[in-house]
Amino acid sequence: MQFNSVAFLLFAALFFAGWPLMRLGRSRRWFYLTAASFLFYGWWDWRFLMLITASGLIDFAAGLLMARLPRLKKVFLVASILGNVGSLAVFKYLDFLIINVNAIGGLLGGTWRIPATELILPIGISFYTFQSMSYTIDIYRGKLQPTRNVLHFFAYLSMFPQLVAGPIVRAADLLPQLAKQRRAGEAQRWAGLRLIAYGFFKKVVVADTIAPVVREALSGQTPLESCGYWWIVMALFAYQIYCDFSGYSDIARGLGKWMGYEFPVNFNHPYIADSFQEFWRRWHISLSTWFRDYVYIPLGGSRHGRFFAHGNMWLTMLISGLWHGAAWTFVIWAAGHAMMLSLERMTGWPKRLCARPLGRHLATLLVFVLTTILWVFFVSRSFSQAVAILTTMFNFSKLSTGWGGLISSKAINLTLLMMARQLYFHFGLDRLRWPAARPVARLIGPVGLAVLIAACVLMRGPGSTFIYFQF
Amino acid sequence: MTTNKTYPRLTIRRRLRRFLCDRTFWSLLLATGLLGTLTGLRNSQRQGLHPRQYDRIKAGWHHCADVVLIGDSRVMCGLSPAAMASQLPGLRILNYGLAGQGLCPEVLDKIEQLLDPQSQRKTIVLGLSPALLRGGIGGIGGEKPKGPQSATDAPAHQRIVRQWFEPLVESLDTMSIQQILQVTFGRTKKRYSLKIYHADGWMETSLVPENRSRALSHYIKRFSDIAVRDGRLLKLLTDRIRRWHSRGIRLYAFRPPTTAKMVALENTLGGFNQDAAVAALTAAGGIWLPVDQTGYHSYDGSHLRYDAARKLSADLAEQIRRAEEAGSR
Numbered sequence: 001m002q003f004n005s006v007a008f009l010l011f012a013a014l015f016f017a018g019w020p021l022m023r024l025g026r027s028r029r030w031f032y033l034t035a036a037s038f039l040f041y042g043w044w045d046w047r048f049l050m051l052i053t054a055s056g057l058i059d060f061a062a063g064l065l066m067a068r069l070p071r072l073k074k075v076f077l078v079a080s081i082l083g084n085v086g087s088l089a090v091f092k093y094l095d096f097l098i099i100n101v102n103a104i105g106g107l108l109g110g111t112w113r114i115p116a117t118e119l120i121l122p123i124g125i126s127f128y129t130f131q132s133m134s135y136t137i138d139i140y141r142g143k144l145q146p147t148r149n150v151l152h153f154f155a156y157l158s159m160f161p162q163l164v165a166g167p168i169v170r171a172a173d174l175l176p177q178l179a180k181q182r183r184a185g186e187a188q189r190w191a192g193l194r195l196i197a198y199g200f201f202k203k204v205v206v207a208d209t210i211a212p213v214v215r216e217a218l219s220g221q222t223p224l225e226s227c228g229y230w231w232i233v234m235a236l237f238a239y240q241i242y243c244d245f246s247g248y249s250d251i252a253r254g255l256g257k258w259m260g261y262e263f264p265v266n267f268n269h270p271y272i273a274d275s276f277q278e279f280w281r282r283w284h285i286s287l288s289t290w291f292r293d294y295v296y297i298p299l300g301g302s303r304h305g306r307f308f309a310h311g312n313m314w315l316t317m318l319i320s321g322l323w324h325g326a327a328w329t330f331v332i333w334a335a336g337h338a339m340m341l342s343l344e345r346m347t348g349w350p351k352r353l354c355a356r357p358l359g360r361h362l363a364t365l366l367v368f369v370l371t372t373i374l375w376v377f378f379v380s381r382s383f384s385q386a387v388a389i390l391t392t393m394f395n396f397s398k399l400s401t402g403w404g405g406l407i408s409s410k411a412i413n414l415t416l417l418m419m420a421r422q423l424y425f426h427f428g429l430d431r432l433r434w435p436a437a438r439p440v441a442r443l444i445g446p447v448g449l450a451v452l453i454a455a456c457v458l459m460r461g462p463g464s465t466f467i468y469f470q471f
Numbered sequence: 472m473t474t475n476k477t478y479p480r481l482t483i484r485r486r487l488r489r490f491l492c493d494r495t496f497w498s499l500l501l502a503t504g505l506l507g508t509l510t511g512l513r514n515s516q517r518q519g520l521h522p523r524q525y526d527r528i529k530a531g532w533h534h535c536a537d538v539v540l541i542g543d544s545r546v547m548c549g550l551s552p553a554a555m556a557s558q559l560p561g562l563r564i565l566n567y568g569l570a571g572q573g574l575c576p577e578v579l580d581k582i583e584q585l586l587d588p589q590s591q592r593k594t595i596v597l598g599l600s601p602a603l604l605r606g607g608i609g610g611i612g613g614e615k616p617k618g619p620q621s622a623t624d625a626p627a628h629q630r631i632v633r634q635w636f637e638p639l640v641e642s643l644d645t646m647s648i649q650q651i652l653q654v655t656f657g658r659t660k661k662r663y664s665l666k667i668y669h670a671d672g673w674m675e676t677s678l679v680p681e682n683r684s685r686a687l688s689h690y691i692k693r694f695s696d697i698a699v700r701d702g703r704l705l706k707l708l709t710d711r712i713r714r715w716h717s718r719g720i721r722l723y724a725f726r727p728p729t730t731a732k733m734v735a736l737e738n739t740l741g742g743f744n745q746d747a748a749v750a751a752l753t754a755a756g757g758i759w760l761p762v763d764q765t766g767y768h769s770y771d772g773s774h775l776r777y778d779a780a781r782k783l784s785a786d787l788a789e790q791i792r793r794a795e796e797a798g799s800r
Contacts, residue, residue, distance in 0.1 A: 006632060006639070006640060007629065007632045010632065010636070043628070043629070045626075186489070186492065186493055186494070186495070189493070189495040190494045190495050193494075193495045193498055193499070197498075216692075224692050224695065406688050406689065406692065445494055446494045446497040446498040446501060447501060449494075449498040449502070450497075450498050450499075450500075450501030450502040450504075450505055451502075451505065453498065453499070453502035453506075454502050454506050457506055457643050458506070458509065458510070458645055458651070459646070459647075459648075460645055
């Protein structure tokens with residue numbers, strides 16, 4: 001079920017009504033968490049449960065066997081990785097491979113066609129397989145002791161708040177938390193509610209209001225020939241995807257806090273980054289660090305010289321691109337980012353620019369503009385559409401023709417509001433000391449949050465699914 | 472293994488104090504109060520049906536009409552069955568216009584099913600706007616037909632929850648900031664769009680202030696992408712009209728009026744050939760009703776304002792009545 005659905009509100013109300021009692025006993029807690037998470041996930045389609053169960057059981061068994069037979073632990077690790085990558089390959093990448101094989105066959109004059117499997121992509125498969133892999137890899141590396149209780153393992157793997165769209169939580173971080181009986185205090189509940197309310201605001205008010213504008217822009221076969229229109233649409237998309245995805249992460253973290261658990265921060269105001277390196281330290285942090293720890297560093301990282309460091313970074317970025325979707329546009333999007341990161345490493349332009357007066361602001365603006373341009377490949381349905389949009393964006397002779405009425409003022413206003421919030425952090429206003437502890441602040445807080453919750457309900461955009469569910 | 476913490480038992484007084492200092496509790500309570508007040512005030516001022524109720528009613532129609540009005544949003548907003556009833560007394564008239572509708576066999580089947588098989592005067596009134604022949608949604612090779620769905624596609628457990636909580640979701644319908652200010656302080660809105668949903672399928676609409684070129688950019692974008700595919704869709708339509716004709720179902724067609732700019736756009740960029748369409752429809756047994764294309768007031772360059780919609784409905788009904796009388800003589 002989706003967070004922005006009545007079914008979820010009902011589910012959450014029932015879950016948290018039972019949680020104070022169910023969290024007290026260890027087995028009871030793990031069973032309750034697992035059962036609730038399976039209900040949450042199976043709500044979409046009960047068949048999805050078979051895959052997560054099979055994938056989880058392989059990793060649970062691999063973890064136990066690695067501890068029992070340390071000599072063969074490499075074999076069990078390979079089996080675990082093959083199981084996870086194999087399920088991803090079948091459900092996510094098989095049709096992509098078939099399309100490409102058919103295309104190459106066609107180019108070589110072949111008349112045969114392999115039929116596409118058209119398998120349903122289980123929601124959140126990329127997230128939970130990565131989470132599951134981190135469990136076995138950490139056991140292999142000796143960083144984690146395997147759990148012997150299958151319920152404990154599934155409570156970790158299927159934990160409903162972050163199951164389908166992250167943040168990707170490492171077993172080493174969450175399993176010890178699950179083992180303890182934790183009670184959310186007043187401050188933790190309050191912080192949780194703030195995250196949930198703000199996450200919902202970002203998703204249902206901002207992202208869902210922008211979504212129809214972007215959908216309409218991309219719906220045609222030929223893009224509207226207006227440079228100004230496309231720059232605005234792409235800036236809107238930059239905030240749509242940010243609010244959509246970080247909104248989900250905030251809600252997940254907030255729900256975790258209500259249970260007494262802490263999930264890692266997944267987004268840290270990415271559009272105030274003054275370099276691409278900084279951007280990736282702020283955007284989808286749990287995935288970036290996952291790729292760093294389980295792909296980039298094992299490949300050799302920067303230990304074998306500059307050339308190999310660039311190569312490893314490119315390979316990691318390209319795999320990350322494919323993780324986002326089985327299409328060449330995602331690979332090109334990732335290659336664009338890799339190119340920017342390489343340029344940064346070679347020239348060090350962000351550091352040089354930031355050293356000049358107003359340089360940091362200029363660097364931030366530049367990174368945002370370049371990121372927005374690269375989003376074109378991410379959002380486009382095909383390479384040809386991306387090229388057509390980019391051509392239009394840089395055809396400055398048609399700056400403002402014919403798009404009046406196509407972009408709602410509400411979408412623009414909400415984007416400006418989010419931009420203003422990013423600037424608040426960019427200029428360090430969050431570091432100023434606000435009188436948070438004063439009684440007035442304690443009164444204003446709940447009133448402000450109540451208004452935000454009411455805004456989420458009354459000012460929500462046309463409902464749509466979370467973008468990252470498709471990954 | 473980690474050990475579980477034990478917490479000291481709290482007295483009832485301390486529990487109560489802690490509860491009253493809980494900001495989460497107060498936030499949720501205030502939010503509930505705020506939502507209840509605003510939606511209560513708004514719902515008490517609502518005119519007509521709730522949009523979801525309107526959709527449900529439309530989706531539930533089956534073998535219940537003598538006259539069915541079909542087309543896209545221009546028919547949905549532009550024809551009032553109540554206004555037509557004065558010229559066509561005793562007939563059950565329903566407006567089955569759907570926003571963004573295109574033609575496809577599924578939609579035409581559904582339209583046929585709306586008519587009462589026992590009716591002696593089975594009539595279909597088609598608003599043939601060029602966008603209807605453009606393809607796209609509901610068109611040949613286009614997306615699935617749009618319209619009031621009964622949500623039967625969703626699994627049973629999802630449908631049950633949806634049904635149970637439908638009234639709650641309806642009462643928590645969205646509001647703009649202007650609406651919130653209006654219901655809270657009674658402030659008259661300077662800019663608003665009026666939408667009143669009627670049980671007979673008419674959607675009464677208007678926009679303040681009016682913007683008679685608002686729809687143009689949307690249509691330029693749509694027509695740049697796919698122009699009217701008269702050939703394929705017209706054939707589909709004329710084949711169906713022949714079938715209806717053989718079953719005693721009369722078909723009247725007209726081009727929904729709009730602004731002069733929009734008509735010009737539809738004829739040029741849209742590629743709509745009205746003469747060819749009229750010839751094909753009449754050859755198939757349909758009756759074309761001429762309508763002054765710019766004689767009715769449009770508020771956004773596409774749809775008619777409610778008073779113009781009533782006038783058009785009465786004018787069309789009169790034309791149909793005359794045609795019926797001429798036919799019976």
